[in-house]
Amino acid sequence: MEHFIVSEISKHGYLAIFLLMTLESACIPIPSEAVMGFGGALTAGVAIAGVTSHINIIVVALLGVAGNLLGSIIAYVVGRTLGREAVERWGKYVLIRHHDLDKSEAFFAKHGDTAVLIGRILPVVRTFISLPAGIAEMPVFKFSLFTILGSIPWTFGLAYAGRALASNWQSVSNAATPISVIFTLIIVVWIVRWYLKRRKQINLSKT
DSSP: OOOHHHHHHHHHHHHHHHHHHHHHTTTOOOOHHHHHHHHHHTTSSSSSBBBBOOOOOHHHHHHHHHHHHHHHHHHHHHHIIIIHHHHHHHHHGGTOHHHHHHHHHHHHHHHHHHHHHHHHTTTTTTHHHHHHHHHTTHHHHHHHHHHHHHHHHHHHHHHHHHHHHHGTHHHHHHHHHHHHHHHHHHHHHHHHHHHHHHHHHHHHOOO
C-alpha cells in the first residue's frame, strides 16, 4: 500500500493526494498517515523516494481537507440513504434492534457535533464516523462544518510532520500505526462486550 501511495503521488502530485484522501474518508482502507506524510515530505524540496518536487505545503494540506470532506460526504450519503434500511433488515443477525437504532439516532441528534468533531482526529474512528452520522440524519451543513474543523489538525499536522522529517517521512506513518492498533483493539473489545451483553439480555428476556 505504501508503495502504491508513493507511486501515485509521485506521478500525479496534488490530484493523487486529493483522490487518495477522498477514498480514505469514504471508508476505503488507505492510510491517510502515509498519504499526507509523503505529500508533506515532497514539499521539502529535496529528493524523496527518488522524486524531487516543489509542491506547496499549504496546498497539500488543504487538498487533504478537501478530500476528507468529499469522502466523508460520500459515506454520509450512503449511511443516510441506505443505513437505516440495511440495519433494520440485517441488524437482527448482530443483535441490533429497532430500539438500538432509535437510541443511536437520538445520540447523534444530541451529541453529533462533538462526535464528528472529535472523531475526525482519532485513528480508525475518523474513517467511519460518517456512516452513523448519515444514519442519524445529522444536518448536512453541520456535518460538513465539523468534518472540516476536525480534519484540519489531522491533515495539516501530518503534512507538516512529513515535511519536517523529509526523507524519514515513513516514521510519521510508523508512529501513527501503534495508535491506530490501540484504537482498533479498543473498538473491537467494546463491540465484543456489547455483543455479549446484548445476547445475555435477549436470552434473559426469553426466559
